[in-house]
Amino acid sequence: MRGPRKSKPVGVLTKTLHIIDLLQDSHSSLSLQEISSQAGINKSTACRLLAHLEGEKYLGRDDKGGYCLGPKLLRLGSDYNVQAPLRERAREALWELWRVTQETVNLAVLDGLEVVYIDCLESPHDFRLVSNVGMRAVLYRTALGKAIVAFLPPEQRELLVKSLRFQAFTPHTLTSPEQLNRELNAIHKSAYAVDNEESMLGVRCIAAPIVDKKGIAVAAISISGPTSRITTQKTASLGNVVKATAREIALRIVSPPTPA
Numbered sequence: 001m002r003g004p005r006k007s008k009p010v011g012v013l014t015k016t017l018h019i020i021d022l023l024q025d026s027h028s029s030l031s032l033q034e035i036s037s038q039a040g041i042n043k044s045t046a047c048r049l050l051a052h053l054e055g056e057k058y059l060g061r062d063d064k065g066g067y068c069l070g071p072k073l074l075r076l077g078s079d080y081n082v083q084a085p086l087r088e089r090a091r092e093a094l095w096e097l098w099r100v101t102q103e104t105v106n107l108a109v110l111d112g113l114e115v116v117y118i119d120c121l122e123s124p125h126d127f128r129l130v131s132n133v134g135m136r137a138v139l140y141r142t143a144l145g146k147a148i149v150a151f152l153p154p155e156q157r158e159l160l161v162k163s164l165r166f167q168a169f170t171p172h173t174l175t176s177p178e179q180l181n182r183e184l185n186a187i188h189k190s191a192y193a194v195d196n197e198e199s200m201l202g203v204r205c206i207a208a209p210i211v212d213k214k215g216i217a218v219a220a221i222s223i224s225g226p227t228s229r230i231t232t233q234k235t236a237s238l239g240n241v242v243k244a245t246a247r248e249i250a251l252r253i254v255s256p257p258t259p260a
Contacts (some may be wrong), residue, residue, distance in 0.1 A: 015041050016049055020069075023059070029066030029155050060159040061243070068155040077114040085221060087119045089211075094121055094221065097239045097245045103225040106207075108144040111136070113163055118219075129203055129224040136248040140164055140180050141173050141205035143195035144220045150187035151217035157184065172197045192239035193220075197227065202255045204230040206238050206254065208246035210253065218253070221246050 012109055013142040018039045023030060030038070052066055053059040060070040065231025072085045098121045107119035120131040139160070149157055161184075166175045174180050187193045195205035207222035223230070223242060230238065 006223050012049070015039070015045065019046070019049060019053070020058075023067060023069055028063070029064070029068040031066050033115065035067060041222070046153070060163075063141050065248075068159055070159065086210075086253065090219075090249045093210040093245050093248045093252070094119065094260070097221070097223065097237060097242065098123075100223075100241060101223050103223040103230065104131055106131050106222045106224060108146065108148075108220055108222070110148045111147070113139055113160065115139055115142055115148065123225060125225075125229075127226055127228065127250070128207075129226070131224065136165075137199065140166065141169055141195065141198045142222075143193040143205040144222050146180075146183060146187055146208040147209045147220040148217040150184040150193065151211055151215065153216060169199055170197055172201075174198065190239065192243050194239070195222075195224075196232075202227055204235075206230065206235060206242050206245040208239070210246050212250070212253070221249065 001026055018041065019035055022035060022039050032043065032050065033223075035041070036043040039046065041049070050059060050111065054061065054067070054070065057070045059067050061067055086109075087107065092106060094105050103123060104123040105121040106117055108115040108117045110116075114136045115132055117131055117135045117137075122130060122132055124127060136146065139149055148162055152160070161177050161180055164177070164180070166174070166177075166180075168175050174183065183193075192206060192208045195203075195207070197203060199205075203224060204227045205222050205224040207220045209217035210219040210221065211217050221242060223238065
């Protein structure tokens with residue numbers, strides 16, 4: 001009796017996956033020569049595969065011409081498939097943040113060049129900012145988006161910033177990669193981000209990243225409300241409250257509570 005037949009690996013697919021795995025594990029972009037050498041692929045073959053992956057937006061290139069993961073792979077790797085567990089483990093902390101601040105509370109993940117809201121708790125105030133699950137917003141004009149991007153690996157952050165097409169939604173919107181990069185550097189130091197009327201006049205949002213064991217953002221939380229309540233004088237103190245909640249959620253993700 002014959003045993004199960006072993007199918008031969010598809011050559012091109014195997015080589016493509018080797019390249020993706022190599023870039024996924026790399027802490028920096030890689031040149032054509034480095035990819036060819038480390039993946040054990042002929043240079044001309046590697047060049048063709050890289051050109052195709054770049055053309056399909058699965059890979060990108062930095063200012064030095066090195067290859068890194070592109071928007072489509074970043075989208076696939078954005079923890080989109082863990083939304084339900086993330087919402088479940090974050091919900092208790094989100095309600096506590098809502099109770100303390102009495103403002104609209106949001107939980108969002110990165111999807112390409114946008115953030116997607118996966119949980120929202122509306123403020124009890126009559127005058128409030130309304131958010132909905134599934135709502136999308138361009139990352140550079142939201143505190144949520146900026147908080148996530150500030151805590152991505154440098155190559156991913158650089159690629160995302162380069163891919164953006166800036167547009168002024170209000171007089172306060174960031175309108176250049178230089179402005180955004182300066183703010184992302186500041187966010188990485190303070191560990192919270194502010195949307196200072198950048199999406200809508202009269203509205204201010206404060207966000208903090210939820211990071212994994214490596215310090216890479218997998219999501220972010222925010223509070224949103226009118227500038228009359230979320231004043232500039234309160235930004236730092238509210239930022240600390242949002243940061244503390246984000247840290248609590250991160251711990252729940254890394255070490256979820258043991259069922260009773």
